[in-house]
Structure formats: C-alpha cells, structure tokens
Amino acid sequence: MSEVFDGYERQYCELSANLSKKCTSASLLDGEQKKQKVSEIKTGLDDAEALIRKMDLEARSLQPSAKAMLLAKLREYKSDLNNIKNEVKKISSTSLAARDELLESGLAETEMVSSDQRGRLLMSTERLNQSSDRIKESRRAMLETEELGVSILQDLHNQRQSLLHTHNTLHGVDDYIGKSKKILTAMSRRMTRNKWIVGSVIGALVFAIILILYFKLSR
Template sequence: MGSLMADYEQQYGILTAGITAKIGRLSNDQNADRKALVLDVEKEIEEAQELLEQMELEVREVEASARPRLRSRVDSYRAELGRLSQEFMKVRSPPFQDGFFGQDDLYSGVSLNEEQKLRLLDNSERLERTGKILNTGYRIILETEDIGSQVLQDLHSQRETIQSARSRLRETDSELGRSSRLLGGMILRSLQHRAVLVVVGLVLACLVALGVYLSLSK
C-alpha cells in the first residue's frame, strides 16, 4: 500500500510539473497552439484530480496512526492543484488588453462582445468556487467517515469487554452453584451422622437399662 501511494505521488508530481510548464507557456505565448495547450492542461488537471481521489482512498486504508500525516500531504497536494487551477483560469481567459481580448483565445471563431466575455469569466469563477466547495464537502465526508469508523471500533471494543465480563460472571455463577451443592451435601452428611449418633445413643441406653433391670431381678 505504501508503494502504491508513492506511485500516485510520483505521477502527481509529473502531472503538476507539466501543468506548471504549460501554464507558463499560455501566459507568454500567443501562438496558434494556444487552444491545444488549454485542452492539454484541462485534461491533466482532471487526471491530477483523479489521482488525488485515489490518494484519499489509500489514506482511508492505512493504519490510524499514519493517517493524519498522509492526509496532511494529500491536503497540501489538493491546495497546490487549486492554486494551479486558479492560475490556469487567469491565463486561459486573460483580462482586457488595451480594451480588447486577445485574438487567439478559447473562443476563436466566435464573436463575443465585452459583456458576454465578462459573463463567461464570471461563470468560470463561479465554477471554480463551486469546485472548491465540492472538494471541501468531499473532505468533510471522508473525515466524518473516519470518525464513524473510529466510533464503530470503540463500540466493537466495548462490546468485547462486555462479553468478556459476562463470560466471567457466568463462570462465577457456575462456581457459586457448585459451592452451594457441595455445602448442601456436607450439611446432609452432617445430619446423617447426627441421626446415626442418636440411634447409637438410644441403643446404648436401652442396653444399659436392660442390664440394670436384669441385675435387679436377680
């Protein structure tokens, strides 16, 4: 599992390096391949998002002691990707230059007035904010799931403790029952011994009385 996480991090590093380089080219170049660069960056950002989701799944599978450290690394990767996405949004739809947009932008071949371009920029910013909200919600869901998993583990541990105590209580009850039966047997034998002694005493008394009677009759 550790090697798989390392592979994901290596792939993520390669992707973000490529994204950073292409964003730099977009901010400096106004060539005909600008649209292709934008498509490449969009694809690589999506791949990086998928890698982060895979990392999140791997973090959920590791031991609880190592989970906070790995989650902190994934959060830093997600923040880095968010920063790159913001930079990409700025360079893919650059602001006004001398009152006009660049000729080689994403909407080449489409006639847009300034109000429509501003509206598209506003929609892009809204989409970016929505993406951040969704990422935050997803992270909260994962954290809630971790807390639920820990609660279930605690409940399972408590259940085992209760079952162990119940088992010991049954054993104690069984020992008490055995002791009670032994004590009852001892009391019964004591009563039997007393009865035997009483009978022997009566027999001896009868013999003594008979002896006295015989001696007097002579």
C-alpha cells in the same frame, strides 16, 4: 480540484492575454512586420491548443464531480481561443487600405468583444472555483463523518470485547458456585447421615442402660 489542471489553466490564461495583446499590435502594423507578428501569434495559438488538449486529458481522468466543472471551464477557454483565431484571420486578410477603417471601427469592437469574453471567462471561472470550494468542504465534512463513524465502531467493538470478557468471567464464577454448591450439598448429606448415626448410637446406649438398670433393680 487537480493541481495539474490549475497549472495548465494559469499558463493558458497568461498565453491568451499575451496573444490578445499581440493581435492588437499586429492590426496596427503592415508589411513584413505584420507577417512576423502574425507568425508569432500562430505559434502561440499552437501552444494554446496544446495546453487545452492537456487540460482536457487531465479533466477526463478525474472523478465525475470535478470532471464536469473542469469541462465547463474548457468550453469557455475553447470559445476564447476560437475568438483569438478569428481575430488572427481578420488581421491576416485585412489589406493595408482597410487598416484605417479597422482602427476606427472594427478594432474597437473586436477589443470590446474580446474584453467582454474574458470578463465572462473570469466570472465563469470564479463561479466554478466557488462550486469547487463547496465540493471540497462537503468532501471534508464527509471524511470527518466517516472518521467519526469508524471511531464509534471501534469503541463499540472494544465495549463488545469487554462485555464478552465479563461474560466469560461470570460464566467461570457460575461454574465455581455450582461446584461449591455440590460440595456443600454433599457435606450437608454427610452431616445429616452422621446425625442419624449418632442418634442411633445414643438411642442404643440409652436402651442398653435402661435394660441394665431394669435387670439390676428386678433382682
């Protein structure tokens, strides 16, 4: 909901109530006093129309969800303003001779209609405010859900980075193990070759000793 719109709305409601009181007062007057009061009311009507135009511009600049509710309010306020204008027209056209009749019948009816209209306006405003509160609550829940989703994505990103780091570390360990395996294989081959060489040398020595003993014993 727009705070700017709320400010205009409060001003209009106060002005509307004031104009209704002035209409009631003007219907009881006559002559110059009545003309002066009607002039004041018309000036107030101009101010009320200016406020409605400002509310209309502010409402149309908002998002569709809030815009629809505010425009519904505006329709009620425009209807209320038209009723006040009709009251002013009746007051302006009513002659002094018909004043008593207006006081006995028409004035009471007009006040009742105006009161009923304002009552409907208040009820509509209350319903719209409740709808606005529900929208605000839904928007707050949506923002909390969005923040939770962002937090989960950040956690997953951090876990992915950790897994990549672990993978790189394991890959390095595999490289070291591969190199160590090659070194051990080479050492094992050298040891096997050395064993064959030592065995051959020992065999040659044994063979030489046997030949020496044979020749000595044969003499």
